[in-house]
Amino acid sequence: xxxxxxxxxxxxxxxxxxxxxxxxxxxxxxxxxxxxxxxxxxxxxxxxxxxxxxxxxxxxxxxxxxxxxxxxxxxxxxxxxxxxxxxxxxxxxxxxxxxxxxxxxxxxxxxxxxxxxxxxxxxxxxxxxxxxxxxxxxxxxxxxxxxxxxxxxxxxxxxxxxxxxxxxxxxxxxxxxxxxxxxxxxxxxxxxxxxxxxxxxxxxxxxxxxxxxxxxxxxxxxxxxxxxxxxxxxxxxxxxxxxxxxxxxxxxxxxxxxxxxxxxxxxxxxxxxx
Numbered sequence: 001x002x003x004x005x006x007x008x009x010x011x012x013x014x015x016x017x018x019x020x021x022x023x024x025x026x027x028x029x030x031x032x033x034x035x036x037x038x039x040x041x042x043x044x045x046x047x048x049x050x051x052x053x054x055x056x057x058x059x060x061x062x063x064x065x066x067x068x069x070x071x072x073x074x075x076x077x078x079x080x081x082x083x084x085x086x087x088x089x090x091x092x093x094x095x096x097x098x099x100x101x102x103x104x105x106x107x108x109x110x111x112x113x114x115x116x117x118x119x120x121x122x123x124x125x126x127x128x129x130x131x132x133x134x135x136x137x138x139x140x141x142x143x144x145x146x147x148x149x150x151x152x153x154x155x156x157x158x159x160x161x162x163x164x165x166x167x168x169x170x171x172x173x174x175x176x177x178x179x180x181x182x183x184x185x186x187x188x189x190x191x192x193x194x195x196x197x198x199x200x201x202x203x204x205x206x207x208x209x210x211x212x213x214x215x216x217x218x219x220x221x222x223x224x225x226x227x228x229x230x231x232x233x234x235x236x237x238x239x240x241x242x243x244x245x246x247x248x249x250x251x252x253x254x255x256x257x258x259x260x261x262x263x264x265x266x267x268x269x270x271x272x273x274x
């Protein structure tokens with residue numbers, strides 16, 4: 001047996017005796033010394049484990065709270081965007097209503113519903129207009145006014161929106177007359193910016209720039225509303241003059257319109273003024 005082995009065995013024996021003695025001896029609290037040693041050894045790692053557990057719990061809670069806050073922030077952001085969109089729509093509707101109202105100043109008194117132009121199909125001479133939520137029912141062939149004159153008539157209704165056939169659409173027509181009622185005619189759309197005025201006698205006292213208004217003879221448009229101004233007058237040797245006219249209301253730039261409630265205009269509109 002070497003000296004080193006003897007020393008190791010002696011130390012091991014001493015440790016065993018110390019442990020045995022500690023297991024027998026008791027402190028003032030009645031707990032054995034060995035138990036106190038074990039507690040002293042285990043307390044730091046247990047404390048560290050508890051600390052890590054609490055820290056992990058706080059981290060998980062914080063992560064969950066951050067996700068909740070992020071979700072709430074997204075919801076509020078979406079709501080704010082929706083409110084901004086609704087506000088913009090309301091401003092547009094209000095602007096359209098004001099513009100439509102301003103265009104009434106030169107027109108006869110009538111009962112109507114304001115609407116906003118949503119889309120223009122210029123190739124086919126059609127407009128899509130919206131009355132907004134809660135609007136009244138609109139009938140087929142309802143006359144449409146805007147920018148101080150006749151725009152056209154409703155040809156299809158889809159809920160709170162409707163398609164309007166403009167006067168410039170090819171084959172669209174409206175019965176017209178001069179302001180003094182001496183000359184009757186038929187204005188027809190060409191698919192372009194001008195209207196053709198048919199069935200005007202060679203002796204009719206018409207001039208370029210003269211305004212033509214609805215006569216009411218077609219049974220669709222109430223009488224007295226501006227339609228077009230004569231842009232050219234030619235004689236081609238036939239029984240009628242060849243007349244072209246520019247619509248008073250331009251469907252290309254129109255932003256707002258009025259849908260005429262002709263159910264309340266059976267007797268025709270009253271004119272403003274004394």
